[in-house]
Amino acid sequence: MWCLCEKCEVLSMGALKKENYKIVRAHYKCIRCGECILNCPTSVWTRDSKKYHILAIMGSTGKKNPRLAEDFLLWSCEESIIKIIINTYKYVIEYIDLNALGGKEHMDYIVDRTGFMEFKKWDLDGVELDDIAKVSENIYWSGIRY
Numbered sequence: 001m002w003c004l005c006e007k008c009e010v011l012s013m014g015a016l017k018k019e020n021y022k023i024v025r026a027h028y029k030c031i032r033c034g035e036c037i038l039n040c041p042t043s044v045w046t047r048d049s050k051k052y053h054i055l056a057i058m059g060s061t062g063k064k065n066p067r068l069a070e071d072f073l074l075w076s077c078e079e080s081i082i083k084i085i086i087n088t089y090k091y092v093i094e095y096i097d098l099n100a101l102g103g104k105e106h107m108d109y110i111v112d113r114t115g116f117m118e119f120k121k122w123d124l125d126g127v128e129l130d131d132i133a134k135v136s137e138n139i140y141w142s143g144i145r146y
């Protein structure tokens with residue numbers, strides 16, 4: 001039988017290791033793929049019966065300046081995520097620079113210009129989060145900025 005650590009190593013990120021006969025997860029490595037839960041031989045690791053979502057934002061592709069998305073919101077209900085997406089469109093309509101990049105300014109550039117706090121204010125407007133939800137205080141993106 002596979003150990004969960006091996007499953008994570010082979011199928012995912014190698015985020016699990018054994019310490020004193022317990023399995024410990026390195027949170028910075030875990031991508032929350034759920035393979036460990038699906039493969040737990042004793043079903044010790046399970047999913048909550050309620051669905052929660054994680055919202056990672058501002059990832060972008062590109063040859064010059066790809067940027068990894070960062071966690072913005074942890075453990076949110078679906079209703080809140082939908083409201084945040086609608087709010088994001090409102091924010092973009094307010095702030096997009098139609099003269100930049102041929103009218104195709106990326107979200108991360110817009111947030112760079114307005115600042116994360118302004119983005120956060122717009123995105124969370126009227127959103128009631130569950131008690132369990134966690135919002136990032138601030139996000140500092142690494143990489144080249146234009």
Ligand code: SF4
Nearest residue numbers: 008030031033034036
């Ligand atoms: S959810 Fe995290 S710990 Fe579990 S298999 Fe995926 S990467 Fe590994």
